[in-house]
Amino acid sequence: MKLIAGTALALIFSTTSVLAAGDGACAKGKTLTEGTLTIATGNPAYYPWVMNDAPESGEGFEAAVAYAIAEKMGFGQDNVTWVRTSFDEAIQPGAKNFDFNMQQYSITPEREEMVDFSLPYYTSAMAVLTTQNVVDSGAEATLEGLKGLKWGAVATTTAIPMLNDVIQPSDEPLLYNDNADVNAAIMAGQIDAALYDLPTALYLSAVVVENGALLGQFPPGQSESPDQFGLLMEEGNALKECVDDAITELTESGELAAIEAEWLSEATGVPVFK
Amino acid sequence: MEETPLQKDPAEHSATTPTRREVYEAGVRRRSIRIALISTVSVILAIVVLVPLAPGWEAVQRSFFNGRVFAETFPGLLEAFLMNVMIFAWSAPLIAITGLAIALCRDTRAPALFPLRLFGIAYTDVFRGLPVVLVIYIIGFGIPGLGLPRPWNSPYIWGTLALVLVYSAYVAEVIRSGIDSIHQSQRSAAASLGLSDQDTMRFVVLPQAIRNVVPANMNLFIALQKDVALLSFIGPVEIFRQAGVYKSLYANFTPYVGAALIFLALTIPATRYADYLMNKQNRARS
Numbered sequence: 001m002k003l004i005a006g007t008a009l010a011l012i013f014s015t016t017s018v019l020a021a022g023d024g025a026c027a028k029g030k031t032l033t034e035g036t037l038t039i040a041t042g043n044p045a046y047y048p049w050v051m052n053d054a055p056e057s058g059e060g061f062e063a064a065v066a067y068a069i070a071e072k073m074g075f076g077q078d079n080v081t082w083v084r085t086s087f088d089e090a091i092q093p094g095a096k097n098f099d100f101n102m103q104q105y106s107i108t109p110e111r112e113e114m115v116d117f118s119l120p121y122y123t124s125a126m127a128v129l130t131t132q133n134v135v136d137s138g139a140e141a142t143l144e145g146l147k148g149l150k151w152g153a154v155a156t157t158t159a160i161p162m163l164n165d166v167i168q169p170s171d172e173p174l175l176y177n178d179n180a181d182v183n184a185a186i187m188a189g190q191i192d193a194a195l196y197d198l199p200t201a202l203y204l205s206a207v208v209v210e211n212g213a214l215l216g217q218f219p220p221g222q223s224e225s226p227d228q229f230g231l232l233m234e235e236g237n238a239l240k241e242c243v244d245d246a247i248t249e250l251t252e253s254g255e256l257a258a259i260e261a262e263w264l265s266e267a268t269g270v271p272v273f274k
Numbered sequence: 275m276e277e278t279p280l281q282k283d284p285a286e287h288s289a290t291t292p293t294r295r296e297v298y299e300a301g302v303r304r305r306s307i308r309i310a311l312i313s314t315v316s317v318i319l320a321i322v323v324l325v326p327l328a329p330g331w332e333a334v335q336r337s338f339f340n341g342r343v344f345a346e347t348f349p350g351l352l353e354a355f356l357m358n359v360m361i362f363a364w365s366a367p368l369i370a371i372t373g374l375a376i377a378l379c380r381d382t383r384a385p386a387l388f389p390l391r392l393f394g395i396a397y398t399d400v401f402r403g404l405p406v407v408l409v410i411y412i413i414g415f416g417i418p419g420l421g422l423p424r425p426w427n428s429p430y431i432w433g434t435l436a437l438v439l440v441y442s443a444y445v446a447e448v449i450r451s452g453i454d455s456i457h458q459s460q461r462s463a464a465a466s467l468g469l470s471d472q473d474t475m476r477f478v479v480l481p482q483a484i485r486n487v488v489p490a491n492m493n494l495f496i497a498l499q500k501d502v503a504l505l506s507f508i509g510p511v512e513i514f515r516q517a518g519v520y521k522s523l524y525a526n527f528t529p530y531v532g533a534a535l536i537f538l539a540l541t542i543p544a545t546r547y548a549d550y551l552m553n554k555q556n557r558a559r560s
Contacts, residue, residue: 087522088521091337091521091525091526091527092337092527093330093333093334093336093337093338094330094333094334108523110523110524110525111523111524111525113524113525114336114337114524114525114526115525150424152509155515155518155519155522156518156519156521156522157522158523160519160523161523172511173511174429174509174510174511175506175509175511175515175519176507176508176509177507181415181507181508184415184419185415185429185508185509187419188415188418188419188427189418189421189422189423189424189427190418190424190427190428190429190509191509
């Protein structure tokens with residue numbers, strides 16, 4: 001694990017220092033503030049995407065990816081500023097206060113009509129968060145078993161179409177404002193299970209939800225439209241090409257996979273629904 | 275300006291030939307209607323012409339008044355609105371009953387019942403002083419957290435309780451003002467007829483008091499109709515939550531506008547009706 005992380009970091013720094021010098025031209029004159037890349041994240045930003053709600057540290061998957069992209073575009077660590085936005089602020093019409101926004105935005109064709117997305121930087125599995133009590137009372141990790149559970153989800157996520165299309169629960173799901181409210185409902189026994197992206201579900205089951213357990217995951221390959229995260233930008237943002245180039249480079253060179261291995265490696269080993 | 279003779283009473287005058295005063299007043303009325311019309315039309319024109327000239331109008335139109343998104347989401351919103359109507363339908367009678375009970379608590383006069391009176395005062399003070407959202411959160415997540423088994427931890431039950439607690443406090447105050455508006459002489463008269471305190475309240479005071487506060491309570495129920503949407507915070511998918519889901523799926527605010535229209539379609543007629551009742555009552559009193 002440490003070895004992988006070490007090589008990943010070494011890879012990032014060795015390749016980026018070479019490329020950064022030549023690549024800086026792309027983003028010239030296209031950022032909000034000349035010479036600075038302004039990146040938005042959530043308030044608060046959650047583990048394991050951003051560690052300790054401090055994206056400036058570069059720790060956590062999205063923080064690390066953000067700095068890697070910035071390097072590719074020719075922005076050093078010191079030339080990156082962070083701002084915080086909610087989902088609604090990110091999609092509201094009018095001038096934006098960020099160059100791109102990074103908080104697990106799933107790319108969908110409907111959203112694409114209103115805002116621009118970069119190429120995906122992560123493809124997430126969906127996982128079922130529940131509690132040990134529900135597992136003990138005989139919840140089965142089959143599609144049929146999932147239907148019978150009382151479901152909850154965060155209302156602003158793409159978990160909802162997934163719930164309605166794939167699981168099709170027999171009882172209307174309950175929807176909430178944010179992770180904290182869903183967790184409160186799980187702990188109060190108002191819902192049996194909630195659908196999250198896998199890394200978030202792992203964190204919540206291990207740290208936040210008392211007696212939390214993961215019932216299983218829907219791997220990205222199984223869904224017709226897998227949950228792919230992209231950077232959100234204002235529609236028609238001239239920076240999109242540069243960002244896409246940077247992500248393509250990171251993907252092809254394996255750096256993106258290395259960052260993923262460093263921060264999201266626990267994600268393997270969760271049973272898969274059949 | 276022409277002198278208008280004041281001494282002539284229009285009632286004495288025959289209906290066929292209007293007095294000079296009536297002619298003058300009709301002229302004034304026509305003139306003010308004309309002015310009101312011109313100013314209204316020019317304000318609307320200014321809005322319709324000037325707002326689209328704003329540089330961001332196209333973007334705003336695309337994210338708030340998007341015809342395609344509206345057409346795709348409106349049926350779902352209407353369906354979700356049924357949930358609001360249902361929650362309203364079972365909350366309203368509970369609120370009316372609880373509100374009446376609290377108002378009666380506050381109006382108890384026997385010294386032995388003083389604790390009841392104290393309870394009424396504390397109840398209205400606390401629940402009128404708290405934002406509805408807070409009560410919904412605290413009760414909606416707090417009480418089920420105690421470990422109640424399903425279905426007794428349902429957000430519908432506890433969310434409804436939160437609405438009932440807050441709104442019955444308002445209704446109680448309104449009813450109490452109605453009770454206070456009944457003159458002491460009515461109670462004295464009832465007592466002289468041999469009615470007990472209870473019967474006085476039931477047959478003399480309350481029938482008049484309730485009738486007096488119907489319009490004020492209508493206003494409260496219109497407000498309740500909107501606040502039902504706050505239950506979405508603890509899980510139920512009613513119209514506001516459904517609009518939020520659509521907003522997130524389409525990255526577009528148009529569903530909120532759709533929800534607003536649905537609310538208005540219900541609340542505007544209700545408001546007009548409350549106004550009508552209020553005017554009718556005012557006329558009857560004067």
